[in-house]
Amino acid sequence: xxxxxxxIKTASIFGIAMPLASCHSNSNTNNQKSQEGxxxxxxxxxxxxxxxxxxxxxxxxxxxxxxxxxEKGVVVVENDPTNQTVGIGGFPDRDGNVTLDACIMKGDGGxxxxxxxxEIKNPISVARKVMEETPHIMLxxxxxxxxxxxxxxxxxxxxxxxxxKDYLEWLExxxxxxxxxxxxxxTISTLxxxxxxxxxxxxxxxxxxxxxxxxxxxxxLIGAGLFVDEEAGAAAATGLGEAVIRTAGSAMVVExxxxxxSPYDACKEVVDRIRKKHATLKDLQVGFVALDMKxxxxxxxxxxxxxxxxxxxxxxxxxxAKSMF
Ligand code: GLY
Numbered sequence: 001x002x003x004x005x006x007x008i009k010t011a012s013i014f015g016i017a018m019p020l021a022s023c024h025s026n027s028n029t030n031n032q033k034s035q036e037g038x039x040x041x042x043x044x045x046x047x048x049x050x051x052x053x054x055x056x057x058x059x060x061x062x063x064x065x066x067x068x069x070x071e072k073g074v075v076v077v078e079n080d081p082t083n084q085t086v087g088i089g090g091f092p093d094r095d096g097n098v099t100l101d102a103c104i105m106k107g108d109g110g111x112x113x114x115x116x117x118x119e120i121k122n123p124i125s126v127a128r129k130v131m132e133e134t135p136h137i138m139l140x141x142x143x144x145x146x147x148x149x150x151x152x153x154x155x156x157x158x159x160x161x162x163x164x165k166d167y168l169e170w171l172e173x174x175x176x177x178x179x180x181x182x183x184x185x186x187t188i189s190t191l192x193x194x195x196x197x198x199x200x201x202x203x204x205x206x207x208x209x210x211x212x213x214x215x216x217x218x219x220x221l222i223g224a225g226l227f228v229d230e231e232a233g234a235a236a237a238t239g240l241g242e243a244v245i246r247t248a249g250s251a252m253v254v255e256x257x258x259x260x261x262s263p264y265d266a267c268k269e270v271v272d273r274i275r276k277k278h279a280t281l282k283d284l285q286v287g288f289v290a291l292d293m294k295x296x297x298x299x300x301x302x303x304x305x306x307x308x309x310x311x312x313x314x315x316x317x318x319x320x321a322k323s324m325f
Contacts, residue, residue, distance in 0.1 A: 038295050039195060039294075040312070041291065042192040043291055043309070044190040044289075044308065045236065045289055045308050046188060046308065048080070049077075050318055053190070053309050059072060060194050063194075065198060067104070067106050067128075071104060071125060074204050075122055078122050079122070081160045084162075084166070084206075085186050088121040088156070089158070090163070091167070091209035094212060095213045099116050099207065100117045100204070102114055103203050104128050105200065107228050109229070111137055112130035113137055114127045114139050114140065116140050117141070117145060118145060119158060120148045121156060126147070127220070129151045138222075187204065187238045191236060200234070201227075203220070203225040205219040217244075218242075223248050224245045225237050227254045230293065232292070233290060234254065234290065235249075235253035235257075238286070238288075239301070244274070247270065253267055253270045263292050267299055271287070271300050271324060275324060285306070287321055289321075301321045302323060303323055
């Protein structure tokens, strides 16, 4: 993978690295706006979303539920040790710990989340257990791990040889605003609408590379990294978590759809707002995907380079999102 990586200039509020744009893309260049709906449908962020969608759509095609499709879909990416931004193999924090964040949500408001989870490679499945087996929504750190072990999850070392090597290289400079080398990167967020009209979403990440120990981004936060409401639709974010949290990003996209905007226009409205609020951060990258209850979908980002995958009965396609710049 390394020889195919592009070096990406990054910048952020805290000097932590989030990718600005990928120089490599296999995406369809049709920079589309919201598309006419079909059902069932699955939509995921980034090129790795194609792998998630293939597994998720098999579930949907066979009459399975949206919640199963999004969980089992993103697990594929969590399990990929070559993916350095999700699950096993994710970049560690600046102390060398891989810490994972994830959340899952259904259209009826059911949701679960884990943050700062260590040594458990499938945080999304732990988040689902939080939703289904506890009276709570969010468990963090050692509490989340204790719960995961009680639920039968196993501990394992999440720092791969490659990621350890990259971490040791980073330690040579300890540069907090480094150029980082990732190909198709960041959080995986997946939204699905099943044949019965049920909608769900999942979001999972290892967060910002070289982050402060204990830092949690938008991805496990209901309303920030992900929001789902069967009265309006679903939305999920990718990019610099601090900017998404500050603006309650995904909840705002869903609210915009509730107020009548198309998924594309809703993503654009919130991206515009985020950009305006962070006008001095020229390299800030944030993107959203959104899906309404009819199966219409859209995406939008601040900078070019954000792509997203769509899976329907017509096949699997990767699209470049339209962007502000
Ligand atoms: N969007 C992922 C993060 O900021 O952690």
